[in-house]
Amino acid sequence: MSRRVFLVLMPILLGIVLAGPAGAETPNEGSIRAARATPVGRTVLPNGLVVLVTENPAEDIVALELLIRVGLADEKGPIAGITNIVQRILRDRISKNDKGKDRLESIGSLMKVSAEPDYARISLQTTSACFPEVLGYVAAALSDRTINPEETAEIQKEMARDFKDSSPAFPQLYEIFRQSFYRYHPYRNSDRGSELAVERLDPKAIEDFFSRYYAPNRMVLSIAGRVDRTTVLERIRKEFGPLSPGDDQVVEVPWEPKATEKQVHLSANSSIAWLFVGFPAPSVNDADYAAMTLLHALLGEGLSSRLFIEIREKKGLAYELGALYPPLRGPSHMLTYIITKPYDAGKAKNTLFEQIERLKNERVPVQELEESRRKVVGNYLLERETNRGKAFSVALAETIGVGYEYDLNFLQEIERVTPAEVQSVARRYLDNYTLVVARPGGRLYLDL
Incomplete structure (x- = not known):
């Protein structure tokens, strides 16, 4: 029925x-073999940070992907939307200098951040020459574990404007579909969170969430491009090694019935x-x-x-x-x-x-x-x-x-x-x- x-x-x-x-162009066997043979080096630092390095000397573009194991299952009721707030705080910390000016644009670097159902993502692209500088920005943003009221106030205003702006039909309907499709699973919740919850979140709650979930043992840092694996690992150990591990407990997700x-x-x-x-x-x-x-x-x-x-x-x-x-x-x-x-x-x-x-x-x-x-x-x-x-x-x-x-x-x-x-x-x-x-x-x- x-x-x-x-x-x-x-x-x-x-x-x-x-x-x-x-329909994509038919791939040849050489392309498939090349994809399989892509060398990826995996290293786990003592603090639990997983580092993946893919050397590709053919291109002078270096990509940095930082994924954090935090998602909709970790946002409940009063803190719905908190991951989006933290992501935007990190975006501003990485991209802006002390005067609030964009320092990535001046060195030809691009950044995107997002909060997905299963993870948070920080994505950067830069040149091999500027990569060490950009890597340092990311490490510095994560190392400062305090969240000040000025940071949160600006982000909350930004998100309030986003909530008031009419979104296209597809994301609206997709959200309604998920709310109907899932009965109990957190995937039924909005990726953006709740407007009321975002408005009421205080810096202390955001700081506690940041400290708990944005720990190195919940992160995967992946680098691909014109880099030397040994050199990159040495720099990552220096920049990210001091980060303290946190609670890596997986949130128990409610059973989803048939x-x-x-x-x-x-x-x-x-x-x-x-x-x-x-x-x-x-x-x-x-x-x-x-x-x-x-x-x-x-x-x-x-x-x-x-x-x-x-x-x-x-x-x-x-x-x-x-x-x-x-x-x-x-x-x-x-x-x-x-x-x-x-x-x-x-x-x-x-x-x-x-x-x-x-x-x-x-x-x-x-x-x-x-x-x-x-x-x-x-x-x-x-x-x-x-x-x-x-x-x-x-x-x-x-x-x-x-x-x-x-x-x-x-x-x-x-x-x-x-x-x-x-x-x-x-x-x-x-x-x-x-x-x-x-x-x-x-x-x-x-x-x-």
Whole structure:
């Protein structure tokens, strides 16, 4: 029995969502062998900091990725959004000099920070000549364990403005989808946190959180580019070695029960309809992850996917469509989304479910599976073509608990997946969907 929930969301902005990448160029065996042979050195400092170094002398760009094992499971109620505050404080500490001027821009360096469901990320790119200087900025930002009121006040004002700004439709609906899909798991919570909680957080609470979770034994520091591994490790030991380890206890995540069918219907100020249909999916450390990755690519990734061909090309029922499958440490989801005309939503949904049933009832032809396999492998190689991609991919694998070797060997896992395994995964996971529909209000719809 499905649960139908009718809500009003006013207004939903019409952000453009592009379809997934078109089928990637077929990678050659040399590219695949080169990816597997990428040398990564792993070192653990006495304080628990994991350091990954990938030497790539061909490019004079050095990427630094610092991932911290802190996520939505560590933010509860009154402190929802606290990781975002800490991330922005570190952003300002790293990028600004004593006079508040941007010191990274002047040396041609770039930085991004984010708070993800399973980790916090600090991403920097610079030249090999400026890398030691940038590394020092990061270490200094982490070494100062005090949080002063001036820092927090500015960040809280910045986040208050962000909460008031209308976000595009996709992130709004994705947040609603997660809140409906997950019953107890922290993944149901907003990545941004709560506006009220952010407003009420005081410097002492932020400082306590920073001291507890931003400890070296909860961090992975990954470097890729024109560096000498021995020299880099010596500098990292000098800069980061004095950091004191903290409590590395993993937060116990509430058990997530088996999914049940749910429907959420929204009325929106728009002239188009959005459909989000999501299914349970294995975590990144599950044995089914590789098979589900191929299923996701085959079903909804790019212009050669079944959904694009059947819904858009053959029937003209979508302006845009696609799918996403986030690599999560805990229970994940495979989400398909369609932007269509309001009265075509039912037809689009029916066509989508026809393709779901097809995956369950029919084995994927070998040739079609090979095409999807090439797409996955090609995208994998493209994502790791840059030093930033190299540094981040191994850091992510290490942070979420599967080890950096998993990322390097992932192509082998993809190559081993068979049509029977794809069908088995479809039967096991593509059930008990969560549906979110947003379309213009004030009209009568009888198609869903």
